[in-house]
Amino acid sequence: MKSKHFLLPLVVLLAALWLSACSGAALVNSWPGLTSDNETAYLAAGAHVYAIRLSDGHELWRYPAKANNNLQFIAPPVLAPDGTLIIGSTGADHRLVALDLTRLDPDTQAPLEKWTFTDAQDRWIAGVLVLDDKIFAPNTDGNVYVLDLTDGLSTKKAIEQIDLGAPLWSQPVSNGTLVFVTSMNHLLHAFDAQTYASPWPPIDLGGAAPGSPLLGPDGSLYVGSFASQIVRVDAATGQATTFASTQGWVWGGATLDGDTLYFGDLEGNFYAYHSDGQQAWSIQPDGPVVGSPLILPDFIVFATESGSVYAVDRQGKIVWQREVGGKIYTTPVANNEYILIAPMQAEFTLSAHDLNGSPVWSFTPEK
Numbered sequence: 251m252k253s254k255h256f257l258l259p260l261v262v263l264l265a266a267l268w269l270s271a272c273s274g275a276a277l278v279n280s281w282p283g284l285t286s287d288n289e290t291a292y293l294a295a296g297a298h299v300y301a302i303r304l305s306d307g308h309e310l311w312r313y314p315a316k317a318n319n320n321l322q323f324i325a326p327p328v329l330a331p332d333g334t335l336i337i338g339s340t341g342a343d344h345r346l347v348a349l350d351l352t353r354l355d356p357d358t359q360a361p362l363e364k365w366t367f368t369d370a371q372d373r374w375i376a377g378v379l380v381l382d383d384k385i386f387a388p389n390t391d392g393n394v395y396v397l398d399l400t401d402g403l404s405t406k407k408a409i410e411q412i413d414l415g416a417p418l419w420s421q422p423v424s425n426g427t428l429v430f431v432t433s434m435n436h437l438l439h440a441f442d443a444q445t446y447a448s449p450w451p452p453i454d455l456g457g458a459a460p461g462s463p464l465l466g467p468d469g470s471l472y473v474g475s476f477a478s479q480i481v482r483v484d485a486a487t488g489q490a491t492t493f494a495s496t497q498g499w500v501w502g503g504a505t506l507d508g509d510t511l512y513f514g515d516l517e518g519n520f521y522a523y524h525s526d527g528q529q530a531w532s533i534q535p536d537g538p539v540v541g542s543p544l545i546l547p548d549f550i551v552f553a554t555e556s557g558s559v560y561a562v563d564r565q566g567k568i569v570w571q572r573e574v575g576g577k578i579y580t581t582p583v584a585n586n587e588y589i590l591i592a593p594m595q596a597e598f599t600l601s602a603h604d605l606n607g608s609p610v611w612s613f614t615p616e617k
Contacts, residue, residue, distance in 0.1 A: 281579035283326035294323035307611035311360035338374025367406040388418035432459035450488025461503040474500025514539020531566035541581035553578035
């Protein structure tokens with residue numbers, strides 16, 4: 251009963267996201283998207299994307315400068331090698347934008363737009379994949395839009411549109427040759443990054459897969475789904491086997507550390523599995539684990555829907571636990587000094603914690 255009590259808000263949020271996708275209405279009060287470099291956190295939260303200075307939590311800029319009801323942001327921003335930050339809107343205006351971090355508006359100090367892509371038919375929930383000179387952008391209209399990163403155009407047009415037939419909620423991954431992406435109609439897809447041909451038919455995972463696949467060093471893919479399992483797929487042949495069965499749905503992707511995979515489920519369990527498929531241990535935190543784990547040198551960090559952050563060692567012992575508040579669906583992010591947590595329905599939008607879990611600063615946007 252306890253796990254189902256915690257799971258209910260997430261199911262309601264999931265239903266709201268599905269309904270908003272069907273109706274075209276903007277989704278508000280959803281989980282934020284988060285990424286970071288060594289100096290700045292980039293937070294996609296509601297009407298804006300915020301740049302926040304890591305040293306003290308000070309807002310450097312926001313995009314757009316003034317809120318636009320047609321623009322909403324939850325997809326994780328992606329830092330591209332050309333110095334741009336790529337963000338997509340989940341609002342009624344379905345634009346994908348690259349902000350030039352080297353060119354600032356003299357009035358707002360926000361970066362100027364380098365290019366936009368406006369041909370998608372629905373919202374952006376997943377971050378894009380930048381591979382060499384291409385951008386692979388998965389949209390909830392079921393298409394992966396392939397854009398040329400280096401064409402110099404201010405208005406992008408897709409050089410390829412790959413129709414995968416169902417909403418795409420997860421960031422693609424690549425081994426340099428093939429691109430892999432999951433869809434919400436239970437499938438794992440693969441296609442060549444140059445020819446866009448599929449090396450093998452889509453694999454039925456048995457349940458919706460909102461998390462990204464994990465690509466292991468041996469060429470295996472590990473994919474969680476709402477079928478309450480992790481599937482292992484040979485990336486070269488497409489051969490799929492059940493790697494681990496879980497008590498609840500798996501939302502976030504697994505994380506690999508050495509030969510051990512770490513992941514959580516929505517029934518409130520956190521697992522460690524050896525790469526040979528043997529379970530090392532599992533623990534039960536205080537709620538569903540939605541995001542992926544964060545691997546750090548001394549421990550593994552994960553968050554729960556109940557608003558707690560845990561650090562566990564590689565034997566499954568809890569090193570520390572901190573109650574942040576709100577509900578945490580976003581994967582924690584770290585730089586060299588801080589662990590960043592982005593809750594929803596909390597008193598703040600972003601918080602930084604030291605490696606002992608103690609809060610250093612919190613960020614709440616000014617109106």
